[in-house]
Amino acid sequence: EVQLLESGGDLVQPGGSLRLSCAASGFTFSNYAMSWVRQAPGKGLEWVSAVTASGSYTYYADSVKGRFTISRDNSKNTLYVQMSSLRVEDTAVYYCAKVRVPFSTAPFDYWGQGTLVTVSS
Amino acid sequence: DIQMTQSPSTLSASVGDRVTITCRASQSVSSWLAWYQQKPGKAPKLLIYEASNLESGVPSRFSGSGSGTEFTLTISSLQPDDSATYYCQQYNSYSGTFGQGTKVEI
Numbered sequence: 001e002v003q004l005l006e007s008g009g010d011l012v013q014p015g016g017s018l019r020l021s022c023a024a025s026g027f028t029f030s031n032y033a034m035s036w037v038r039q040a041p042g043k044g045l046e047w048v049s050a051v052t053a054s055g056s057y058t059y060y061a062d063s064v065k066g067r068f069t070i071s072r073d074n075s076k077n078t079l080y081v082q083m084s085s086l087r088v089e090d091t092a093v094y095y096c097a098k099v100r101v102p103f104s105t106a107p108f109d110y111w112g113q114g115t116l117v118t119v120s121s
Numbered sequence: 122d123i124q125m126t127q128s129p130s131t132l133s134a135s136v137g138d139r140v141t142i143t144c145r146a147s148q149s150v151s152s153w154l155a156w157y158q159q160k161p162g163k164a165p166k167l168l169i170y171e172a173s174n175l176e177s178g179v180p181s182r183f184s185g186s187g188s189g190t191e192f193t194l195t196i197s198s199l200q201p202d203d204s205a206t207y208y209c210q211q212y213n214s215y216s217g218t219f220g221q222g223t224k225v226e227i
Contacts, residue, residue, distance in 0.1 A: 035217065045157075045165065045208055045219040059215035062122065095164055100176075106212030107155035109176065111164035 002026040002110045004096050009115030016086050016119070022079040022096030022112055030054070030074040031102040036081050038092035039114075048094070049081060053103055064090075086119045093117075123147055123211055127220035134227060140196040142223045144209035149189045153213045156185055156194045158205045159222075165208065169194065201227055 008020040022034070035050040049070040050059045058070050069082040079096050093116050097108035124147040134140050144154065152172040157165035167176045169185035172192055182197045196203055204227045209220040 033215075037219075044206075044222040045159075045210075047210075047217045047219060050215045050217070057215075061216065100167065100170060105215050106153075106217045107157075107167055107170045107210060108165075109167050114164060 002098065004098060004110055004112035006094065006096055006112040006115040009094065009117045011118045011120065012086055013121050014086060014088055014119055017082070017084040018086065018117060020081045020083070020094055020096075020115060020117070024077045024079065024096075024098070027098070028102075029072075029077040033099045033103070033105060034072060034079045035097045035099070035106070035108065036068075036070060036079075037095045037097050037108070037111075038090075038117075039095070040089070040092040043092075046092075050105070051079070083117070086117075088119050091117060091119045122216060123150060123213060123218050125209055125211055125218050125220040127207075127209055127223050129223060130221070131224045131226065134199050134225065136199055136201060136227060138199045140199050140203075140225065142194045142207055142209075142225075144187075144192045144194070144220050146190045146192075146211055150211040150213040152188050153211060154185070154187065154192045155210045155212065156183075157208045157210065158203075159208065160205045168207075196225075199225075199227060203227065 005023045036048040067085045093114040096112045098110040100109040154172045156169040159165040
């Protein structure tokens with residue numbers, strides 16, 4: 001059974017940093033690109049970042065470019081996102097998501113339960 | 122960046138109704154379009170991929186169509202469990218933009 005388990009969400013002050021993790025199991029993690037998708041309270045889904053299966057290529061939404069860094073450790077079956085210079089508007093539930101087909105870009109057939117990041121003073 | 126626009130934003134219908142949601146892309150995404158269903162407090166669920174392919178386990182009352190810049194999600198006979206918000210997503214590139222969502226009320 002595919003499982004994605006996010007962790008690391010917390011309350012952080014504007015300008016602060018946070019690292020989220022997503023532990024994956026039930027599939028060959030190293031074959032699949034992964035993404036982070038967020039959802040601000042009461043709002044829609046926003047794609048945040050993606051990393052290829054090998055970790056060689058990374059992609060970011062303009063809203064987080066230069067502030068967030070996505071990475072993965074295929075030996076630990078874990079996806080990460082390092083978030084810095086956090087803003088109030090980064091407040092959201094952050095989901096990790098697995099692509100449906102190996103080496104594809106999307107869509108996402110499995111999602112984690114989400115972890116809440118709150119940016120507030 | 123490719124922008125995705127859904128209509129309507131909210132839809133009220135009755136059990137058994139045929140419901141259609143539209144998604145328009147600001148430029149062609151070929152057939153690289155997916156539809157998701159999200160219920161409150163839950164992660165999204167994949168319904169349709171490549172514009173018209175039904176994900177395994179999804180009821181056959183859901184269907185998708187379209188290509189290029191205009192796409193539709195149809196629920197042929199609305200059921201109480203279909204009350205949710207529906208999102209389209211283009212994946213023509215790694216930046217998989219979502220539409221703003223359509224809330225379906227029953």
